[in-house]
Amino acid sequence: xxxxxxxxxxxxxxxxxxxxxxxxxxxxxxxxxxxxxxxxxxxxxxxxxxxxxxxxxxxxxxxxxxxxxxxxxxxxxxxxxxxxxxxxxxxxxxxxxxxxxxxxxxxxxxxxx
Amino acid sequence: xxxxxxxxxxxxxxxxxxxxxxxxxxxxxxxxxxxxxxxxxxxxxxxxxxxxxxxxxxxxxxxxxxxxxxxxxxxxxxxxxxxxxxxxxxxxxxxxxxxxxxxxxxxxxxxx
Numbered sequence: 001x002x003x004x005x006x007x008x009x010x011x012x013x014x015x016x017x018x019x020x021x022x023x024x025x026x027x028x029x030x031x032x033x034x035x036x037x038x039x040x041x042x043x044x045x046x047x048x049x050x051x052x053x054x055x056x057x058x059x060x061x062x063x064x065x066x067x068x069x070x071x072x073x074x075x076x077x078x079x080x081x082x083x084x085x086x087x088x089x090x091x092x093x094x095x096x097x098x099x100x101x102x103x104x105x106x107x108x109x110x111x112x113x
Numbered sequence: 114x115x116x117x118x119x120x121x122x123x124x125x126x127x128x129x130x131x132x133x134x135x136x137x138x139x140x141x142x143x144x145x146x147x148x149x150x151x152x153x154x155x156x157x158x159x160x161x162x163x164x165x166x167x168x169x170x171x172x173x174x175x176x177x178x179x180x181x182x183x184x185x186x187x188x189x190x191x192x193x194x195x196x197x198x199x200x201x202x203x204x205x206x207x208x209x210x211x212x213x214x215x216x217x218x219x220x221x222x223x224x225x
Binding site for chain 2: 004006031033035037041042043044045048090092094096100101102103104105106107109
């Protein structure tokens with residue numbers, strides 16, 4: 001199984017600022033996924049991040065708002081840019097390993113004030 | 114767009130009772146997975162059932178899959194207070210297992 005370390009676990013940010021969330025995996029993985037979970041809601045896929053190429057964004061999410069880096073096979077970052085209160089959510093990174101289950105980080109609880 | 118729809122949205126039961134949660138989805142799937150989330154934290158994988166399977170067991174968990182109805186159910190038997198959490202079904206379209214599309218989830222409360 002993969003162990004994922006996600007940082008920060010929570011943050012309170014001022015509107016208009018940006019926050020970068022880090023996701024470190026203890027093994028090499030091809031694809032990493034970033035999800036958003038708005039309060040009381042389910043998870044929505046933001047983008048898929050492959051090493052060495054630009055992330056693939058889902059409908060409703062754009063690179064300018066959620067830039068993603070994937071410098072190697074064990075690490076990725078998601079930046080939430082120019083934040084507004086509507087960005088208050090839990091952000092989770094995820095990986096798949098062994099063609100079975102997905103593994104998740106503990107999430108970053110973001111509050112924008 | 115959201116693939117799975119769970120019902121009920123919320124379920125409250127007494128300790129020792131069984132809890133049944135249902136999930137419906139819309140398109141062809143490679144497999145269906147159930148996850149658990151405690152207090153808005155990370156998700157924990159519970160069980161995966163492949164599209165060619167009809168039933169699967171893991172401890173106190175029993176999952177069924179009906180591909181003709183595009184539905185699945187998760188049964189937790191002899192529930193415990195520690196089972197209190199949100200439960201999500203997630204599906205992946207062929208050919209792979211990712212990315213996952215999650216249902217809206219069921220909030221289960223088990224009262225001691």
